[in-house]
Amino acid sequence: MAKAIIIGSGLGGLATALRLKHKGYQVTVFEQNHYAGGKLHAIKQDGYRFDLGPSLFTLPHLVDELHDLFPAIDNSFSYIKKDVGCHYFWEDGTRFKAYTDQKDFVNHASKLFREPKSTIDSYLTNSKSRYNLTKSLFLEKSLHKWSTYFSLDTLKAIVNAPFLGLLNTLDEENKVFKNPKLTQLFNRYATYNGSSPYQTPGIMSMIPHLEMGIGTYYPQHGMHSISQSLYELATKVGVEFRFRESVDKINYNNNLATSITTALKTYKADIIVSNMDIYPTYKKLLTQYPAPKKTLEQERSSSALIFYWGIDREFPELDLHNILFSNDYPTEFDHIFNKKSLSNDPTIYINITSKETKTDAPAGCENWFVMINAPGNYGQNWEEMINTARKNIILKINKCLGTDISQHIATEYILDPCDIEKKTSSYRGALYGAASNNKFAAFLRHPNFNKGLKNLYHVGGSVHPGGGIPLCLLSAQITADLIQDAS
Incomplete structure (x- = not known):
């Protein structure tokens, strides 16, 4: 054999x-x-279970396909579809639930951000079109085989190239919105491939379709x-x-x-x-x-600094996925990619699987995966950067949620770019x-x-x-x- x-x-x-x-x-x-x-690992600590790595699950059929290769083997893998993709927070008190249904998203976003429904709907429709036009060429075939370019799908992508946003940055594409908060919300999708919205091409505006068009899912056991x-x-x-x-x-x-x-x-x-x-x-x-x-x-992609916190109370305003936005997004990405450092006002992502799997935390508690985007490991003073980042993260959480989160951290585990590089052989800890x-x-x-x-x-x-x-x-x-x- x-x-x-x-x-x-x-x-x-x-x-x-x-x-x-x-x-x-x-x-x-x-x-x-x-x-x-690899990065899809987990730990248990003081009664809390934490997923250490990726926390967003889209295109679940790609996992199903692997199980379907061997139909005689029982498949215990299951998942649910989420109605709300993410909860967004800004320090000025603005809060937004991003529904995964396009109509619900458009209605809610239009009302909160005072943006025309037609503008938001058109953006999401274009996101779907760009995804469908390019997935065969960029995602499903080798770009390095000539046979890939002699197909109907490739011809369609070439014909539509002027409409794919290749000549603009993602931020420039997202300036179609008048409300800067909505631009910031869609700029966030650059981080899904570890890039900056001020540098990555506008074709990345197809990424929201994965989350809002096809759906956001949660594996039943994390x-x-x-x-x-x-x-x-x-x-x-x-x-x-x-x-x-x-x-x-x-x-x-x-x-x-x-x-x-x-x-x-x-x-x-x-x-x-x-x-x-x-x-x-x-x-x-x-x-x-x-x-x-x-x-x-x-250039390497961004890495991550992650605090895994066991929280000794529950926060009903939070869901599985939560984002607390920086007040100065350009400066945050300038620090990550140009200065190889962390800004003092980082955007914070909080993932809480105990919202779906109650046994991931003790009764009345929550398991928080608290992440900020970070530069790769270039020999910085990570001990100092981690200590400063922890203080800034706590400060922003307190402002956005009106709490003193430091009083509720029952246990802590930290993963930084150096750890990621060492444990997963990812050069410089790039994700x-x-x-x-x-x-x-x-x-x-x-x-x-x-x-x-x-x-x-x-x-x-x-x-x-x-x-x-x-x-x-x-x-x-x-x-x-x-x-x-x-x-």
Whole structure:
């Protein structure tokens, strides 16, 4: 039986393992940690359960498709659709519930922000059109194969290119709204791929359609259940996992990838797929092979500073997803991408899974995932930055919610860019690999195959089509489609 080796058990690695198993390969996954899932991990502390990584779940059918590959295996993975995508807060007392139904969103936003319904409705309709026009080209196929460009879908995208917002920034596209708060709300979607709304192209205005058009979902047992359901499925269908066994080297001969070496031994394979960030893949595993300099020198996406707080009371005004906006959005992103620091007025995201899964916190309490966007790790004084950020976060929460949150923090765990880099091999702790701060970013990402080494492939958030749960799953689909069935 043909053998496939996967380096890393992040979401892209798990999904690729399942797809290659379905193609008839004997699959072995090597993972440096003692668990599968990469950033989709969780911890329990003092009676509270916290999802450590991604907290927004869209395009759930991409997970369903993996379970459907093996219909004989019982599928316990389930999820619900949310009626409200996010609760938004500003320091001046403005509060907004973002409904996932377009009509409800338009009605509520028009009333609160005094914006014409036609303007908001047109924006969301355009978001859907841009998504539908470009998903086949940018999200579902390899951008690095000529065959991708000889299709009807590609022709449609090219014909409509002037209407896709490629020449404007997202912020410029969002200036269609007269109310700056509504512009800020839609500018936030740049952070879904770790970019700045003042630099990323306007085509990113298609992202709201994922959340409001297709829907926002919640896995019944938390985000960790996404990775764990795939890991459990993989073990049931015979995928082998070798935990705490880091790969030290990818071996090749005559431009053909042949094996990998760990501290224990060398393992031969017909197919090798790296789910490791593309930067350490070259710098650590392919040290003697010429690296794609331009690709590795791309600007990194933002990272995150996350406080996991056990809160000893409940806040009924909060929901699963909550945003407390900065008063100065441009300065916040200038600090992240230009100054490699944190502004004193950060936008705060609070995720509370105990709103849906009551057992994630003790009775009468809540588990808060409190995150701010942060620069990558460039050797800053993180201890000082974390202490200052914690004070600023508490100050903003107190202003927006009219409380003294410091009195209610019963337990705390902190994850910073240095931890993210160390635990997930993400270069500089970037959450999404390269940033999308220019209109050519999608084409500059590393392809899902290796142009120089046959039988070596790449998957995950640092390669095409990008980071985040849906894109990592699509990356696995693209990668597996490039690999022939086992003979």
